[in-house]
Amino acid sequence: MQQIINFLIRNKSFLLFLLLFCLSLFFTIQSHSYHRSKFINSANFLTGGIYESVNNINQYFNLKEENQKLLEENNRLKSILFNEKNELKENFSLDSSLNNQFKLIAAQVYKNSYSATNNYLTINKGKRDSIEEDFGVITSKGIVGIIDNTSNKYARVLSILNSTSRVNAQLKNSDHFGSLRWNGVSPQIVQLIDIPKQAPIKVGDSVITGGLSTIFPKGIPIGSVESFKLDQTENYYNVEVSLFNDMTSIGHVYIIKNRDATEISKLNNLNE
Amino acid sequence: MNSVVTTNIVRFIVLVLVQSLVLNNINFLGHINPYIYILFIILFPVKNNRMLFIFLSFLLGLSVDLFLDSGGVHAAACVTIAYVRPLILKFSFGMIYEHQTIKFSSMEFGQRLSYFAIITLIHHLLLFSLEIFNTSKILLILTKTLFSGIFTILLCLLITVLFSSRRK
Numbered sequence: 001m002q003q004i005i006n007f008l009i010r011n012k013s014f015l016l017f018l019l020l021f022c023l024s025l026f027f028t029i030q031s032h033s034y035h036r037s038k039f040i041n042s043a044n045f046l047t048g049g050i051y052e053s054v055n056n057i058n059q060y061f062n063l064k065e066e067n068q069k070l071l072e073e074n075n076r077l078k079s080i081l082f083n084e085k086n087e088l089k090e091n092f093s094l095d096s097s098l099n100n101q102f103k104l105i106a107a108q109v110y111k112n113s114y115s116a117t118n119n120y121l122t123i124n125k126g127k128r129d130s131i132e133e134d135f136g137v138i139t140s141k142g143i144v145g146i147i148d149n150t151s152n153k154y155a156r157v158l159s160i161l162n163s164t165s166r167v168n169a170q171l172k173n174s175d176h177f178g179s180l181r182w183n184g185v186s187p188q189i190v191q192l193i194d195i196p197k198q199a200p201i202k203v204g205d206s207v208i209t210g211g212l213s214t215i216f217p218k219g220i221p222i223g224s225v226e227s228f229k230l231d232q233t234e235n236y237y238n239v240e241v242s243l244f245n246d247m248t249s250i251g252h253v254y255i256i257k258n259r260d261a262t263e264i265s266k267l268n269n270l271n272e
Numbered sequence: 273m274n275s276v277v278t279t280n281i282v283r284f285i286v287l288v289l290v291q292s293l294v295l296n297n298i299n300f301l302g303h304i305n306p307y308i309y310i311l312f313i314i315l316f317p318v319k320n321n322r323m324l325f326i327f328l329s330f331l332l333g334l335s336v337d338l339f340l341d342s343g344g345v346h347a348a349a350c351v352t353i354a355y356v357r358p359l360i361l362k363f364s365f366g367m368i369y370e371h372q373t374i375k376f377s378s379m380e381f382g383q384r385l386s387y388f389a390i391i392t393l394i395h396h397l398l399l400f401s402l403e404i405f406n407t408s409k410i411l412l413i414l415t416k417t418l419f420s421g422i423f424t425i426l427l428c429l430l431i432t433v434l435f436s437s438r439r440k
Contacts, residue, residue: 013322017355020330024337024344024351028402031343042341047292050339054293113296113340115303117404120341156341184404184412186302 031118032164042111042122048154051110051122059251066251073140102217103257105129107137109250110154114161117184121157125255126150136216136256142244143167143222144253146215161187161247169222169241170210174199177210180222180241187247189226192239199237201228207241214261276317284332287312292339303416306423307346309336310395311431313354314388315376318361329354345402349395360390376432384432388425396421 008015042048059066111122125131127150137144137157145165149156158165161182169192170177176199182190192207205225211218223241231238258264291309298305313329333350337343364387365379376384396417404413 013326013355016323016326017351020326020351021348024330024333024347025402027337027344028348028405029343031341032405042339044338047338050289050293115299115305116340116342118342122341184409 042120043126043149043151043154043156045151045153048110048122048151052124055108055110062249062251065249069140069251076140101258101260103259105131105255105257107155107253107255109253112159112248112250114159114187114247117163119159119161120148121145121159121250121253123155123157123253123255124153126153126155128152130257131155131255134215134261135258136220137253138216138220138256139245139250139253141221141246143209143216143220144245144247144250147255157253159247160190160243167216167222168210168212169207171195171199171201172206172208177212178236178239180207188242190223190241190243192241193231193236195228195237195239197230197235197237201225201237201239203227207239214258214264216256217258280312280316283312283315284328288332288335288339291336296340300423301419304419304423306420306427307396307399308424308427308431310350310353310391310424311428313350313357314391314428315432316357322358325357326351326354342403345399348402349399352398353391353395356394357391360387364390376436385425385429388428389421392421392424392428393417396424 042051105125107123107125109121109123113119131147131150133147133150135147137147143160145157145159147155148158160167160180163182163184165182167180168177169180176196178192178194180190180192195201203225207222207225209216209218209220209222221244223243226240226242228237228239287309291307295306295308309332312332316325329350330347333347336346364383400413400416
């Protein structure tokens with residue numbers, strides 16, 4: 001017993017180091033698996049609050065740009081409204097909010113990152129605005145990510161620029177779908193994999209979200225095909241998609257709430 | 273003694289805030305950011321309670337992690353350099369470290385550079401390998417370590433020179 005205690009006292013700094021190192025490794029590994037990083041994230045009141053006050057100042061520098069974006073979107077929505085009869089089949093992105101399945105909530109981005117391999121955004125809506133995990137986040141131009149953690153006032157968004165992110169996506173002019181992921185290199189380019197070889201694909205084709213997940217409604221724009229090649233099995237295409245959204249500058253976003261999500265997932269679970 | 277404690281508390285808070293609010297938005301050439309918050313560990317008094325020092329470094333890394341949503345990678349890297357710091361001090365400064373009378377501002381430039389460089393490179397290598405967490409991307413890890421490391425070392429040297437000359 002004496003010897004054990006002596007050993008502990010002699011090596012106490014090494015043991016402390018080992019303990020803390022293992023603890024941080026534990027946090028790290030947790031953050032690499034989807035939906036697990038509960039403790040260490042920026043959607044808590046301290047870091048969220050600091051980001052809020054800094055953002056209050058930063059907002060002024062982007063006022064012009066943000067106004068421009070809102071103006072463009074207004075323009076687009078108005079033209080949809082005025083030409084409703086002619087364009088009803090053409091417009092796809094935001095009019096799905098008109099039927100009641102999806103509800104849009106506007107939010108402001110407090111923190112955005114795009115240089116790491118696992119990127120997250122922090123936004124100013126949280127539990128008290130009835131935001132929950134697995135809600136989709138988009139801008140007027142395209143998709144941004146999925147909410148993966150909420151606190152009372154803030155929420156953290158798993159950006160599509162995250163190596164753990166998987167989004168169901170398809171080509172706009174055919175219904176071949178695949179899954180969208182990111183290889184961690186360029187914030188403009190994401191990868192669409194598992195598109196069947198039979199799909200008619202051309203450089204410049206649009207890629208939109210597929211209706212398979214309960215998170216995003218079908219038809220939200222993602223990007224355009226930059227290049228494509230067959231993978232090793234020669235059965236599927238690996239497609240490089242250049243995003244419509246500039247992920248390096250995001251101000252206002254919309255959160256999509258799918259009212260039927262629980263119902264659909266309940267049905268899906270019955271099948272399994 | 274008291275002033276040492278307050279300096280270090282202020283340094284801790286200022287470095288974490290500057291790191292997360294300013295320096296992480298630099299993204300020079302796409303993804304190169306300096307990580308100067310390790311100045312806290314570099315400049316921590318040599319005569320110290322080792323347990324406290326390791327624990328403070330852990331807190332430092334964890335608070336940076338909180339801001340950057342990076343899990344525990346900064347905490348792991350910080351704890352490691354805090355633990356191996358005595359070895360690096362001995363290697364860089366030799367005999368003077370034995371007498372525990374180091375004043376960083378009055379050291380020779382070459383010795384200081386080697387001390388800063390070794391700590392920074394260990395920290396960055398660990399940081400990026402944990403962040404990327406993929407052995408097939410080892411080239412990406414090494415390039416990120418090198419470029420961010422150079423950026424960090426330059427900034428750290430500049431900051432220490434600036435702030436020490438004021439005190440003289």
